[in-house]
Amino acid sequence: xxxxxxxxxxxxxxxxxxxxxxxxxxxxxxxxxxxxxxxxxxxxxxxxxxxxxxxxxxxxxxxxxxxxxxxxxxxxxxxxxxxxxxxxxxxxxxxxxxxxxxxxxxxxxxxxxxxxxxxxxxxxxxxxxxxxxxxxxxxxxxxxxxxxxxxxxxxxxxxxxxxxxxxxxxxxxxxxxxxxxxxxxxxxxxxxxxxxxxxxxxxxxxxxxxxxxxxxxxxxxxxxxxxxxxxxxxxxxxxxxxxxxxxxxxxxxxxxxxxxxxxxxx
Numbered sequence: 001x002x003x004x005x006x007x008x009x010x011x012x013x014x015x016x017x018x019x020x021x022x023x024x025x026x027x028x029x030x031x032x033x034x035x036x037x038x039x040x041x042x043x044x045x046x047x048x049x050x051x052x053x054x055x056x057x058x059x060x061x062x063x064x065x066x067x068x069x070x071x072x073x074x075x076x077x078x079x080x081x082x083x084x085x086x087x088x089x090x091x092x093x094x095x096x097x098x099x100x101x102x103x104x105x106x107x108x109x110x111x112x113x114x115x116x117x118x119x120x121x122x123x124x125x126x127x128x129x130x131x132x133x134x135x136x137x138x139x140x141x142x143x144x145x146x147x148x149x150x151x152x153x154x155x156x157x158x159x160x161x162x163x164x165x166x167x168x169x170x171x172x173x174x175x176x177x178x179x180x181x182x183x184x185x186x187x188x189x190x191x192x193x194x195x196x197x198x199x200x201x202x203x204x205x206x207x208x209x210x211x212x213x214x215x216x217x218x219x220x221x222x223x224x225x226x227x228x229x230x231x232x233x234x235x236x237x238x239x240x241x242x243x244x245x246x247x248x249x250x251x252x253x254x255x256x257x258x259x260x261x262x263x264x265x266x
Contacts, residue, residue, distance in 0.1 A: 021058025050206035062118025096150035137173035209247030
């Protein structure tokens with residue numbers, strides 16, 4: 001069987017491609033879960049990776065669960081109820097924990113349908129760009145399930161409580177234009193321009209001091225459960241680290257000299 005996730009490196013940017021196009025790139029298979037989690041841990045410890053683009057092979061971004069697995073007797077969809085909880089916790093729920101905790105900026109290049117857990121995978125990214133053919137659906141209720149991999153927590157933060165409830169409780173899909181109008185994605189582009197635009201955005205991120213970018217992302221992530229006062233306290237602890245970095249000195253000197261900066265991640 002082919003590799004579940006293909007990894008390509010170009011400069012400071014990696015592209016991860018979900019690579020089961022014949023199955024519309026499900027994310028519930030054990031090897032796909034393991035690949036995503038391991039790649040997230042790897043780049044988190046690699047200062048040479050400054051941004052990651054996540055996309056899908058073929059016509060879909062990700063259809064979510066593997067329906068053959070859903071219909072099987074395997075945990076968590078089948079088997080003893082006593083084992084199902086850990087089947088989720090040690091299975092697909094490892095993806096939201098790994099990606100939400102990853103300090104490297106993640107860009108979803110949504111090339112086609114993002115359905116169920118595939119939609120939630122896109123929500124785990126910091127930025128989302130969609131092709132004109134992209135669609136989004138929190139479709140769990142239509143197959144008698146609930147959002148089991150973080151969607152009920154992620155979606156209201158992306159589009160607000162009312163619209164999140166609409167998508168979650170109806171299971172209806174929205175197109176790329178609606179996703180743009182709702183603030184779910186930042187851009188909609190023709191399919192042939194999707195990866196080019198995602199790389200351009202990744203390069204803009206990668207051009208900044210990498211350690212500072214990671215700290216800025218951490219501040220954004222922590223506000224999910226912090227008060228303003230506690231977020232300011234964290235910023236007060238992180239800002240001196242940024243101010244005393246070699247990259248901060250280089251940024252200021254380059255600006256004054258009107259030249260391009262050369263950041264080293266220190």
